Amino acid sequence: MGKLECNIDGNLVDTKYSQPMPWMGLYAAVASLAFLISMTADVIQGIRYRKFWFPCKFSSLNATSLTLLAVAIKLSVDLNTSMPSRQDQLAKLSNTVFICTVMSNSMPSLGTMQNKEMFTNILALGILVITVIVNICIQLATGVIYVFWKEHAFILFNMLVLLLLLSFSALTVPNTKQYLELKYNKKHLLALKEGLNQTGKPVVDKLREDLMKYWMMAHTGSPQFVVGRSVTCTASGAFCLLSLATLAQAMLRSQLMPWSFKFCSGESDYKWSTTLVLATQTIAVVVGTIGPACRWFMAINFSYPNRGNQTGRKGFKVENYWIQSLVEMKESPLTFIRVRNKQCRKLVHDAKDLFLNLCIGAQIGLVLMSKWIRLISTLFVSWILYCCHCYQGLKKKFIFKSDADIESVSGSQPCIKLDLSRFVLDLEGEDALVEMMKKYNWGPTDYWFRKAEKRGPKYLITLLKNSTDGFKGVVEFDSNQVPSLETEEPPNCWALPVVTLTCIAAALPNINPTLVEELLCSVNEGLTYIRLLENNLDTREELLNIRRVAEGLWVRVELYRKWLDVDLHKLSLQGKTQQETLQKLSDNAKNKLLEFHKNHTPQCLKHGPSKWPIKILAANSMYRITQTLLLKRQGENAQMGNKLFETVAVMISDILGACLTNMQRFISVKCLNSAIEEREDSVRHAVDILGKAQKILKLQENVSFPDLDPCQMASIEEWRLFYMQMPLPSESETASSSSSDLHLIIDSN
Structure with a gap:
């Protein structure tokens, strides 16, 4: 029980109520810092893996991020704490801009969610955003926010539009996933058919070509990338940039034009923590805008080659997948409502149809608005794109050293350029995407392959060169002549x-x-x-x-x-x-x-x-x-x-070599047996493994394997059973295979 403190008149002493307020501000700053770290991690990972549309891995929309967001915007929802100074009022504004940035930055994460999870997260975000909008309006009316009211009004409008864009974009995710999965299966069969026709090609080259095809399918069919390149995500990037610009101009005007503002004197109850919140959230807004801005620019770049057609009827057509979910809900009966009265049932169904018609109209309006924003953005930055294209043309014209010459100097193999346009998984209205992917997106697999090639296992390669033909050490390390101490031996x-x-x-x-x-x-x-x-x-x-x-x-x-x-x-x-x-x-x-x-x-x-x-x-x-x-x-x-060490080393080499004969099957399985949300990372991992293991695969090209099916090849027990049913080589043959030429030493100098 706390100590009851009353004054001489019997009234409660409330002077201590404001003492913990700076620590509450610090709490909000720490939550904002967590967002800053997560968004920075996504930016770094996007640059590292050359995903310049910046998918959301760490800053996705989930229960944890929504809880942190509710803590970080403490200043926005505080209705009655006085905020007199310049940094106090700017902190209020940075809170609302911060919400817009988080919403826009996390939009691609809708593609990774299941339907129930997505509905829960959007509903929770909607409640939070509506609460903030209502609280900001109250503060504008009561005078807690007495400057930057135009900026607040504009940011609140952006916030509401971003919520609508997020909500209605979420409706398209389930249908697009199903459509892309069906399209992937068809493209996969095409890739398999082409792979069967590639006879006589080295294993590494064949796998490399297959991975290029699977990467193109996995990347263009990635639900995050599908959401990230959509017109609604393009629009959200534009609104995010406008929110950042609004905060920047408010901060600059208040600093460079102090005569245009009249701030009150005094200090808020949050004291020093207000400045900390403002600084943290400003940096977070700048970092968090990188992803949406790059997605916005990439979408414009996709549409730039065909921008002349964007003003036509085809450019402003609302594709079927945008409203398919709503149309299906409208056509489906309300089975969960048990009303006996016919008139009541009719009223409920009419209300449902009216509501869904409004939603369909809102969805169409949002899509058309997003397409108009993309068109205006394209016209606005077309001169920048034109300069970039001119620069690339001059670069090709005046740089005489070809890529082949560079590759010959570096000693690496030239990349295999394939026509991958037939493996692009595109949606209706994404014709420009096919050409852009055909032109640019064979590169990442080649980049990862070369990067992994430099990190190959040099010691392992040296050891594997001492393997015997057929990897007979798989059976020789454990003889049947050893007296068993067990009634039953454990599997190997x-x-x-x-x-x-x-x-x-x-x-x-x-x-x-x-x-x-x-x-x-x-x-x-x-x-x-x-x-x-x-x-x-x-x-x-x-x-x-x-x-x-x-x-x-x-x-x-x-x-x-x-x-x-x-x-x-x-x-x-x-x-x-x-x-x-x-x-x-x-x-x-x-x-x-x-x-x-x-x-x-x-x-x-x-x-x-x-x-x-x-x-x-x-x-x-x-x-x-x-x-x-x-x-x-x-x-x-x-x-x-005297050569026991060499004998043991050869046995180790044989077991490792036999196990690594499954590498080709592993790479194929890695590309196929994964969910649509994980397929892109799986293919990238497979490319990385192939780059590292290419020398291993080349070593095994001329080695004889036992006649086992792929599932048996993955089990050491099946290898041992196969060899036990065959006569083993003589001691002289074993001795010759375990010769003293064991090249394990690498120059220590």
Whole structure:
């Protein structure tokens, strides 16, 4: 209970009520700063990934952003706190401009929402905006806002228009998604048909061409990009720019023309926090306008080549997809209303039809208004576009060094220019988009490919050159002759034997530390691809725990050189012979397995070996592999016994190489098995992987694989089963494949 403070007259003392106000202003500034950070992140990501229409990933419209927005506009909805000074009145104005900026900036995020989520977010935003408009009007009437009333009136109009643009644009998203999905399926079949006809082409070139096609389909069909290039989003960008210009002129006039304003003296209850809110929100408005302004300019650039046709009837046609949802709602009966009286039902349906007719009219009006804004904007900036086109023409004319010459100097392959216009997913009225995409949008895939090519796995490539033909190490690392300590063996994944063999290699004595370090680097690069392949191509539940074992083991090996509680570096220094080291690792693993089965009843083991604890699964893998290597050494002569490190490295190379034969299928799956909202990022990721792994794919072009179907190729158990049914190569053949020419050393100088 707080202390009750009354004066001598018995009235409540209210002098302390204003003390926390600066901290409330600071709270609003922090919320504005969160928006500033999210919008800055979107701008940086858009520039980084060359998405100059700036999709909304961090500053999307959702429950979190709406809550932060309600906090950030605290000053706008404060009805009775005196705001006398210049920065106080400007802070009120910056609040309303800030709302317009957030609405316009987050408009493309409508494409990522499901129908229910979109309805909830738009409804919540509408309630918030209407509340702000009413509160600002009250403040204008009561005199809390006594300057910049024209600016406030204009911003309130912008805010209301932006809310309508957002709401009615949301109605088109479900139908456009369905239409684009159907169109994508048709284009996908066309791409597959063309891919089947490309026989005799190198795998990397074929995949690269396919990815260009899939990128064009994914990018032009991205729901965010569809919303971002729409005429309503173009109009929202124009209104956002006007809001920024309104705030800028108010700030400049109040600073440079102080005689035209009469501000009151005194200080508001928010004190110093008002200036902080004003500064934060002004910066946020500037940064947040970058995305809408670029979308506005890009849409104008799309329509610029055909701007002469925009004044015709075709240019101002309202396409069917704008009103399709409303027409369908009008034609559908109200099944949720249970009214027995016929006249009442008739009245309800008439009211519904009247309301939807008004909505259809409003939608048509908004679309036509947006097209007029685009036309006026095009005419306004046409001279800028004309100068840009002239500059590009002069650049082509006077720069004599061709792209081919530059590429020959850099040593990279020339990009493959394809006619991708047939893979553009466009809507009705977007004819200009096809030509623009045909002209420009093959570039991003080539850019990402070249960028990824520079970050290829150099250590892994060196290791994979030592793989045997057919990757026989997949079966040789675990022999059937090893006596099993279990009634049932856990299944194998690709990563666990690689990690276990690497632990053994790191523990072997009398090995050059540089060789060990480079092997660890190679395995670290290889495990990155193994994780991708396992998580996307073989998603069996019984392998999830096995993969967690491999990941947990590898972290300790990479960072601490430890296998469970065994210090591998210390073991390599203490060991006198390689056989002794193998025996120590085998005994350690065997003891853990025996102790586990001694302390656990059969009821505890009923879930199967794949559910065993991490330490036991790791110990079982170590025991079987060390026993296999010990058996192998017993059958070899002394000369071969000194090359255990090379033998282990070749086994690791074979397992990695066999797993990476699934890379081509992974890239195809990455492009196809994704939702429409995620497809663009999936294709971009596939291009990145192809750029990094192209040398791996080229190494595998002349390697023989087992005759397995694609699903079997993704499982190491299927590989082992295939080879176990075949006669293994003789010891002399194995020895020749594991020759001493193990090129792991990279010049340390």
